[in-house]
Every structure is written in C-alpha cells, then in structure tokens.
Amino acid sequence: MTEKELELSCTDCASAGCGKPNGNYPEFCPTKAMSEADHESAAQTYEDDPFALEVMRAASAVSAAGFDRRWCRAEETIAFALQMGWKRIGIACCAGLMEEGRIFARILRAQGLEPFGICCKVGSVPKGRLGAQASCCDVGEISCNPLLQAKLLAEADTQLNVVLGLCVGHDTLFYQHSEAPVTTLVAKDRATAHNPAGALRAATSASFYNTMLKPNDSLGIKL
Template identity: 40%
Template sequence: MNKDEKELSCAECGTLNCHKHESRYPKFCLTTNVDEDMLEESLECYQEEGIDRKIAMAAADIEGEYYGQLTRVEEILAFARRIGAKKIGIASCVGLAAESKIFAEILKVNGFDVFMAICKVGSRDKCEIGLKEEQKIRPNTFEPMCNPVLQAKYLNKAKTDLNVIMGLCVGHDSLFIKYAKATTTYLVVKDRVLGHNPVAALYTTGTYYKKLLSPKEY
C-alpha cells in the first residue's frame, strides 16, 4: 500500500464473512490478507498453558453454555469461577458506589472475597495535578480528583485475582487498566447522559443522535 492509498479495515466491511462463511471476503479483508506469523503468534497465546488460555477458554465456554441466558453480572460470576478467581477487586466511580456495594454483596453471597476502591480515594484536589479552577465542575470549591492509579495500586496490594470496573470515566479507566496487575473486565461503562448505556447513541444515529455523524469540536 502506498502512502496515498486509504488503509481499509473491518470498519469498511459489509460482508462479515469471517463470522458465518456465507458471503465473500472483501479484497482488503484482514482475514485473507493476514500476516501468517502474526496469526500463529496469536493462536499460540491460546494454546500455551497459562492465563491467556484460561481466559479464552472460560469466555468461550460461558458463551456456548449460556448464550442469551445470563446477565453480565451473572457472566462475571461464571467467568470468575472458571478462571479460579477467589478475590474480586472493584474499581468504582463514586457515583456508582451504591450499585457497586450491591455487586459486592452479590459476589460475597457467591463465595468470593471482595476489595473495593472508589475513584476519589486519596481525596486530593484536582488543582494539585495542574487543573485550573475554571476547569472544575464547580470552580472555587474543593473538588477531589479521580485517582485510578491509586485504585489500581490498592487492588494490586490486596492481591485481587480479577478486577471489575464500575463506571470509571473515559481515560481514567485506561489508566486503571494500565496499572492494574490482575485481569480486568467491565460491569458498567459510564455514560452520564444515557444511563450508562453508551450504545444507545449508536442505535439512534438515524434519529435523536444524528448529530453525531457531523463533525464537532469538543
């Protein structure tokens, strides 16, 4: 591909033949143009005994056995059991503290140990990391920063086997995942406008959220 050619990927595909083998692959398909060495390296991750294989097998087993039957809460319970997790870490947004406590109780009822760290742990003002007062939600008031790095360090110290993110902010979740040592999954993805159901914006791009298909400066 020369520098003037557009790089095409699954975002431009209209056949999804890799899923059901009922159509044809597009010329640019990642499957038919795959680097064989890269493909083999990926397959080796699942074939070698270790956490990668354990995670992949557990996820596929749950999908096969319970497809369309379990809520995500239940799938996390099933997943945790299949990978042998005993202690579950919860990295929660303070705005979802009540829901996280309910989830913690569900975990405990099902025999898991739980350690939870809220995003405001450490309780230091946002200005201490360089944010200006006018950048706060409520300027000229104490406004504690979210500290996903400290959340991760607390869960690392607690030696959790599996971490669950409960609505951390966009970007803060990235930092948590970067610094957390244990395998991490999501229960809640934050969307303050859509009741933590971000895909609703995609479902309604033909109507209410058509504006998303036009450029906008944020």
C-alpha cells in the same frame, strides 16, 4: 477526504465473513490476507501462553452458557471468575455509582466470592494537584485517582478487577496500571444511564446524538 481515500478496515466491512466460515471476505480483509502460516501462528500465540489459553477457554464457556441461560453481564462476570478459580474480586468503583458497587459486592458475596472495592475518589486529592484547570472543579473539587485505585487493589491481592463506571481516560490509566486482569461491568455514559451502545444506535436516527455523524467542525465535541 473522499470515500476512496479512506483507509478501509473491519469497521467498514459488511460481510463479517470472519465470523462464519463462508470465505466471504472484502478486498481489504486482514483474514483474506493471511497465509496458512499466519493462521497457524495466530493460534500458536495462545498455545504459547498458558494464561491466555485458560482465559480463552473460560471466556468461551461463559459466553456459551450466557447465551443459553440469558445471563446479564454481572452473572457472566461471576461465572468467569468462578471458572478461572478467582475468589478475590476488586471493584474499581466510580463515586457516582457507589450504590451499584454496593449491590454488586452483595451479589459477589452471595455467590461465595470476596469483593474488595476502592472508590475512584480514594485519597481525596484535589483536582488542582493533578493538572486540572480551575473550571473542572465546577463538577467537584476532588479528583478521581485511578493510579491509587490500582495500587490499593494490588495491595489487597485481588485476582480480578472489575471496572464499575470509571470515567473515560481515568479508566485508561486504571487498565494500564492494574496488576490483576481487568474486565468491565459498567462503561460510564452519563447521558444514557450507562448505555453507550444506545447512543451509537441513536446516532443514525432522529435523536440528539445524530450530530455525532456531522462533520467534525460543526460538531462541537471539543473542550
């Protein structure tokens, strides 16, 4: 496919003019394509949804304070929960990050919140029962169980669930099935001490990760 045939979208934009009111929009820009009525309707969507509006208010306040006070993500998560009036905080924790889960629970308690954690291996269901191939058991026989995590956190009446290092795909199911709203504290990345943005930046430099930019057939990101 030539560059011309590519479907251009925001990730191809060099101006990011939507974030600065300077009207610097590329031809393919969805903001440029919006009419006055579209702008009005985009704002109205939040005004019609009191919960969404409350979350937006809280998120904006937390983000501004976080900039100002150099909060880490854990601090912003706590500030968000406090701003929303949520005390009961679920932690959907990866079995490989239980120490981080324990520390986060201690921090939540220290800040007057009520943590309730559920480990991803809860239920001890063998991987074979959940469709895994035998070779997947080389890294452990017990499956992650995001549906049970979501169910048990719902039964515990958590008001906000925090994902702490769930695997890619297992997190997909957890986000889909969580009854409480979800935010992410840790995005699992086994290769980079859970810093996926670091690997993305490294992909354009002399690093092991620049193979990700090579054509798909030479890459080997296949099972």
